[in-house]
Amino acid sequence: MEHLLYFTKQLHTYAGKIIYFNLIGMTLISLLDGLAIFLLIPLLSISGILSSSTGFSLPTAFLGVINGLPKSGALLLIMGIYLVLISGQSIIQRNFNLRDVRIHTGFINHVRLETYRAIMQANWDFFIKRRKSDLINSLTDELGRVTSGTFIFLQFAASIVFTLIQVGIAFWLSPMMTIFVIICGLAVSYFSRVFIKRSKLLGQETSELGRSYIGGMTDHLNGIKDIKSNMLEQSRIQWLMTWCQKFAQERLALARISANSQLYFKISSSLIIAFFICLSVLLFQTQGQQLVLVVLIFSRLWPRFTSIQSNLEQIAAAIPAFKTLMELQNECREAREIRETGDFVEPVQIMERLECRDVSFFYNTNEERYALQDINVSIPSKQMTAVIGKSGAGKSTLIDILMGLLQPQQGQVCMDGVPLTPDNLLSLRKSISYVPQDPFLFNGSIRDNLLLMDANATEEQLWEALEFAASADFVSKLPQGLDTMIGDRGVRLSGGERQRLVLARAILRKPSILILDEATSALDRENEAKIQEALDRLQGKLTMIVIAHRLSTIRKAEQVIVIDEGKIIQMGDYDQVAGERGGMFSTMLGNPISGAVNA
Numbered sequence: 368m369e370h371l372l373y374f375t376k377q378l379h380t381y382a383g384k385i386i387y388f389n390l391i392g393m394t395l396i397s398l399l400d401g402l403a404i405f406l407l408i409p410l411l412s413i414s415g416i417l418s419s420s421t422g423f424s425l426p427t428a429f430l431g432v433i434n435g436l437p438k439s440g441a442l443l444l445i446m447g448i449y450l451v452l453i454s455g456q457s458i459i460q461r462n463f464n465l466r467d468v469r470i471h472t473g474f475i476n477h478v479r480l481e482t483y484r485a486i487m488q489a490n491w492d493f494f495i496k497r498r499k500s501d502l503i504n505s506l507t508d509e510l511g512r513v514t515s516g517t518f519i520f521l522q523f524a525a526s527i528v529f530t531l532i533q534v535g536i537a538f539w540l541s542p543m544m545t546i547f548v549i550i551c552g553l554a555v556s557y558f559s560r561v562f563i564k565r566s567k568l569l570g571q572e573t574s575e576l577g578r579s580y581i582g583g584m585t586d587h588l589n590g591i592k593d594i595k596s597n598m599l600e601q602s603r604i605q606w607l608m609t610w611c612q613k614f615a616q617e618r619l620a621l622a623r624i625s626a627n628s629q630l631y632f633k634i635s636s637s638l639i640i641a642f643f644i645c646l647s648v649l650l651f652q653t654q655g656q657q658l659v660l661v662v663l664i665f666s667r668l669w670p671r672f673t674s675i676q677s678n679l680e681q682i683a684a685a686i687p688a689f690k691t692l693m694e695l696q697n698e699c700r701e702a703r704e705i706r707e708t709g710d711f712v713e714p715v716q717i718m719e720r721l722e723c724r725d726v727s728f729f730y731n732t733n734e735e736r737y738a739l740q741d742i743n744v745s746i747p748s749k750q751m752t753a754v755i756g757k758s759g760a761g762k763s764t765l766i767d768i769l770m771g772l773l774q775p776q777q778g779q780v781c782m783d784g785v786p787l788t789p790d791n792l793l794s795l796r797k798s799i800s801y802v803p804q805d806p807f808l809f810n811g812s813i814r815d816n817l818l819l820m821d822a823n824a825t826e827e828q829l830w831e832a833l834e835f836a837a838s839a840d841f842v843s844k845l846p847q848g849l850d851t852m853i854g855d856r857g858v859r860l861s862g863g864e865r866q867r868l869v870l871a872r873a874i875l876r877k878p879s880i881l882i883l884d885e886a887t888s889a890l891d892r893e894n895e896a897k898i899q900e901a902l903d904r905l906q907g908k909l910t911m912i913v914i915a916h917r918l919s920t921i922r923k924a925e926q927v928i929v930i931d932e933g934k935i936i937q938m939g940d941y942d943q944v945a946g947e948r949g950g951m952f953s954t955m956l957g958n959p960i961s962g963a964v965n966a
């Protein structure tokens with residue numbers, strides 16, 4: 368219930384008074400509907416089915432007028448009023464339906480944007496602890512279930528109002544009969560709680576199935592090259608077949624609950640009405656006209672109970688999605704590192720150094736296995752610092768801490784002696800261009816991918832950046848040049864071309880700190896040499912931190928930091944570290960094979 372109210376409150380914040388306006392409108396529609404039904408009584412009366420002395424207050428007065436008119440006039444009057452009521456109701460209904468769609472779509476977009484914004488503003492730690500496919504599932508499947516669940520909840524509220532109005536009208540016609548129908552309805556609803564409970568349990572299964580589907584599909588399509596080259600297609604198809612079986616069972620179970628509940632309501636309604644008619648005729652010798660009335664009231668009121676029950680089942684099935692999305696929004700809020708989008712943040716200018724002071728960090732708070740321990744490093748401004756070490760030594764973790772993506776459990780990062788805090792974090796990040804090991808290129812043109820970094824860059828600036836990253840040559844040879852589409856994650860380019868393109872993009876931002884995390888690993892000697900020349904030209908102009916796969920990339924580094932098992936084992940200028948006998952760096956230099964593979 369808490370989760371349901373959370374999103375109903377969001378709907379209220381989003382749509383405001385308009386929801387109440389709609390609810391009132393719906394009530395009006397039901398009132399008109401009720402009145403139209405009410406007209407059946409004089410109609411039945413002039414047709415001779417029901418006598419004018421059945422004993423209802425308003426009908427009696429109204430019947431007086433009707434009886435004063437000739438039969439054809441009375442019929443025309445009743446039909447005229449009926450037509451006005453139904454047309455009025457239909458016109459109002461049409462407008463409210465359209466408004467409903469507008470509110471519904473707007474609300475989906477509102478929740479979508481809120482959730483996406485919250486995700487975007489969460490810190491890096493939030494992302495490394497979650498499956499991306501779960502986030503995708505929340506933003507697609509769960510989001511749809513939540514927004515339609517919220518609307519079903521509103522329909523349910525409107526349904527209650529409808530029912531109350533119809534109960535009022537029915538009570539007017541026959542209090543005894545109405546009380547009897549209500550008691551029967553409540554009794555039947557009490558025993559049908561089991562359907563609601565089962566719907567909720569199945570809703571949980573729906574969520575799990577949705578998560579596993581998106582997760583599986585994402586994994587398979589991301590790893591399609593491995594799947595194809597290792598002939599794993601059949602095992603993946605088998606996985607989907609098993610999933611499909613579970614999905615079919617879950618759908619069937621859900622349909623069974625709904626069908627059983629409808630069946631239960633229908634059979635109980637027939638039993639109740641049969642029992643009541645027998646009781647009325649055999650015990651109380653009720654007149655035929657009163658029986659018509661009984662059937663009329665019962666047939667109007669009973670479907671309302673059925674519809675309330677069906678709404679409750681649908682809401683129960685959506686509850687797990689409400690829970691997931693609400694928890695996601697709350698977790699994002701707790702992990703929030705960005706207040707605004709960051710567009711108006713000014714980049715910081717580090718004059719002397721970026722430092723790690725006594726930094727220790729572990730990924731898993733349950734097991735204190737340090738990824739970095741007692742790290743003290745100083746990255747001098749406008750110099751090149753190389754970070755090397757074996758695979759898993761902690762190089763990327765150090766970079767993530769220096770960028771403020773990860774917060775150390777001990778120690779701190781400082782910029783010119785000023786500690787890095789949530790207040791100056793974005794300024795630091797705005798001054799950095801980072802080229803990761805597996806760069807992000809999206810499915811668009813080369814131009815779109817470059818403009819992602821600087822939307823206002825001119826054609827000349829784009830080519831300048833491409834030239835710098837030794838990419839101008841290959842881009843100009845492409846038939847569509849800058850407008851060539853590069854496919855998902857740049858799949859239509861070679862690994863080396865992707866790396867050079869991402870480097871060009873990084874440079875376009877004119878950063879004061881450039882971080883390359885094994886950014887030249889996929890380049891051939893010729894292109895690596897070109898990038899090397901470009902980096903040489905940048906030396907002294909900006910701060911560079913380079914995690915190098917090949918030691919040749921860092922031969923001009925002013926500082927070398929060697930990490931092993933999360934600790935700094937060597938640090939100093941290139942010649943000093945290279946000269947330390949028996950040190951890891953000199954071993955790497957002396958052994959080009961191990962150097963190329965590990966460093």
Ligand SMILES: Nc1ncnc2c1ncn2[C@@H]1O[C@H](COP(=O)(O)OP(=O)(O)OP(=O)(O)O)[C@@H](O)[C@H]1O
Nearest residue numbers: 495730731738756757758759760761762763764765
């Ligand atoms: N998200 C994570 N959760 C848990 N442990 C992690 C995570 N990322 C890295 N680690 C662990 O932290 C340690 C340091 O990893 P890191 O990625 O910093 O190494 P690296 O030197 O950059 O390695 P490589 O050169 O292979 O990229 C490793 O033991 C790794 O298993």
